[in-house]
Amino acid sequence: MHEWALAEAVISTVEEVVERERYEEVFEVNLIMGELQQIDVNIIKFALKQLKKGKLGKAKFNIKTQKASFKCNVCGNIWVFNKNKFNEEVSEAIHFIPEVSHTYIKCPKCKSPDFSIVGGRGLYIGKIRGRK
Amino acid sequence: MVDPRISIIDGRLRGVKDVVVVSSGKGGVGKSLTASILALTLSRRGYKAGLLDLDFTSPSTHLILGVRGTNLREEKGIIPAEVFGLRYMSIVYYTRDRSTSLRGEDLSNILIELLAVTVWGELDFLILDMPPGIGDTTLDIIKYINRSRFLLVATPSILAFSTVHKLVDLLKSQNISIIGILENMGRGDAALAKHVEDIGVKYLGTIPFDDQVEGSMGNVDRLCDTEFASSIEKLALPSILSTMSKEL
Numbered sequence: 001m002h003e004w005a006l007a008e009a010v011i012s013t014v015e016e017v018v019e020r021e022r023y024e025e026v027f028e029v030n031l032i033m034g035e036l037q038q039i040d041v042n043i044i045k046f047a048l049k050q051l052k053k054g055k056l057g058k059a060k061f062n063i064k065t066q067k068a069s070f071k072c073n074v075c076g077n078i079w080v081f082n083k084n085k086f087n088e089e090v091s092e093a094i095h096f097i098p099e100v101s102h103t104y105i106k107c108p109k110c111k112s113p114d115f116s117i118v119g120g121r122g123l124y125i126g127k128i129r130g131r132k
Numbered sequence: 133m134v135d136p137r138i139s140i141i142d143g144r145l146r147g148v149k150d151v152v153v154v155s156s157g158k159g160g161v162g163k164s165l166t167a168s169i170l171a172l173t174l175s176r177r178g179y180k181a182g183l184l185d186l187d188f189t190s191p192s193t194h195l196i197l198g199v200r201g202t203n204l205r206e207e208k209g210i211i212p213a214e215v216f217g218l219r220y221m222s223i224v225y226y227t228r229d230r231s232t233s234l235r236g237e238d239l240s241n242i243l244i245e246l247l248a249v250t251v252w253g254e255l256d257f258l259i260l261d262m263p264p265g266i267g268d269t270t271l272d273i274i275k276y277i278n279r280s281r282f283l284l285v286a287t288p289s290i291l292a293f294s295t296v297h298k299l300v301d302l303l304k305s306q307n308i309s310i311i312g313i314l315e316n317m318g319r320g321d322a323a324l325a326k327h328v329e330d331i332g333v334k335y336l337g338t339i340p341f342d343d344q345v346e347g348s349m350g351n352v353d354r355l356c357d358t359e360f361a362s363s364i365e366k367l368a369l370p371s372i373l374s375t376m377s378k379e380l
Contacts, residue, residue: 005209005249009140016139032133073235093226096210097245099238103227113233121241124133 002096003040006123007047011056013125018055023130026059030126036068036081036098037122038091059130068098068120072107079108081120098122137248141276144209144247147254148182151280152311152372153273157295159264161285162316162360165345167261168196169364170283170372172356175217177369179256182212185222186273187263188242189234194224198350201228209251216352221250239268247276257372265295266302274306281309281375283368284333286324287317293327300333311371312336314364337367 014029033039041063048061068081081101083091090104098121106113145151154167164187171183185193193199197215204225205211212219223232223242234242252258260280263269273280282303286292296313303310313328318338328335339360348354355361 002206002210002249005140005251006136008143008208009136009248012143013134013136013139017134093228096249097223097226097242099234099242099245100223100226100232102234102238103230103232113231114235116235116237122245123136125136126133 003043004047006039007044007051010048010061010123010125011051014056014059014128015054017128018130021132023055023128023132026056026128026130028060028062028127028129029056030128031061031063032124032126033063033065034068034098034120034122034124035065035083036094036101036117036120038083038095039123041065055130064126066120069118070101070105070107070115071118072110072112073114073116074112075107075110077107077109078118135244137244138276141244141247144250145252145258145277148252148258149256150372151258151260151277153260153262153280153282154285155262155270155282155299156264156285156292157266157297157299158286158289158292161264161287161292162339163264163285164192164261165196165360166283166285166314166316166364166368167259168193169355169361170368171218171257171259172197172216172352173361173365173369174257174259174372176356180219180254181217182219182221182252182255182258183261184220184246184250184258185224185261186243186269187261188223188239188269189232190263191222191224191229193220193261194222194229196349196355197352199224207251209249211251219252219255221246236268240272243269243272244276266299270299270302274303274308278308281311281372283311283372284313285316286313286328288315288319288321288324293324297327297331300331310334311368314368315339317341334371336371337363339363339367
């Protein structure tokens with residue numbers, strides 16, 4: 001239930017935005033979910049539903065998945081994450097801390113562990129729609 | 133796009149009364165040993181203590197304590213391991229102690245992730261073992277746990293003091309509390325004490341080089357029986373407890 005912790009973080013952040021921007025009610029929250037973190041969509045949706053309250057009570061959470069990609073800092077190669085290449089233990093480690101992909105992944109072209117996660121790392125909040 | 137993890141960090145640490153950051157400008161001065169022994173000593177004194185290893189590329193507290201591989205429990209977040217009376221968290225649970233090279237943005241992301249999802253619960257003290265220097269992790273701790281108090285470790289070497297001095301400058305400029313500077317591997321002269329006094333920081337005392345330590349690695353009972361451990365208890369603990377005693 002690591003997803004629950006992430007859902008709490010989403011709710012806490014949206015509540016801060018609601019307070020700061022003086023929303024009366026939130027209709028919609030758009031979430032971008034990076035593929036690398038392999039978040040279970042059903043669990044996080046369930047957690048968000050359980051946690052939303054007050055001005056967020058009727059908010060709909062839209063979740064869009066983003067492909068994870070890497071760029072090698074040595075040879076410039078760009079490639080995408082393929083979770084099928086890893087066993088359950090490694091997948092789970094990357095799920096909890098996406099940066100430990102540096103432990104288990106190397107550039108397929110030059111074999112360097114020096115790469116950047118250029119997209120699809122984790123969970124981000126996009127546009128929030130509501131009434132002020 | 134907004135990173136949702138940041139806003140939850142304060143809440144995750146709400147049950148932690150005091151955050152003590154063991155830091156130094158230089159590597160190899162005994163930070164991890166100090167952090168580990170400090171956490172163990174607090175726990176053995178009856179305080180609820182946690183230890184978080186923030187040296188993500190070169191973690192070592194698991195070797196010092198002799199933590200054996202285990203999986204962490206999940207319950208609406210990640211529950212730290214219970215080891216030797218401590219709540220303990222390290223990246224080695226995820227890297228399996230394999231080589232992991234990381235750039236600055238990765239270091240920040242790991243720190244934020246761990247702070248956002250680790251459920252520490254109620255603690256009297258959370259001890260942070262820092263990587264050397266004044267880079268990303270130090271800046272992030274100042275940014276995200278502003279109430280932290282820093283316990284600095286140096287050796288008699290002027291090289292170590294020079295880097296600690298830079299760390300002191302950074303912390304002072306950001307109004308971060310400094311508990312004091314502990315001298316490790318002392319040679320019995322007063323040179324470092326004088327330097328520390330000159331920069332207006334409390335000199336906590338000197339720990340002589342302790343031959344017993346290396347052979348006690350991985351065995352907490354033997355570690356707690358070393359001169360190093362008794363020095364930590366005698367020199368560092370009073371300053372750490374004095375400011376907390378009213379609250380605990």
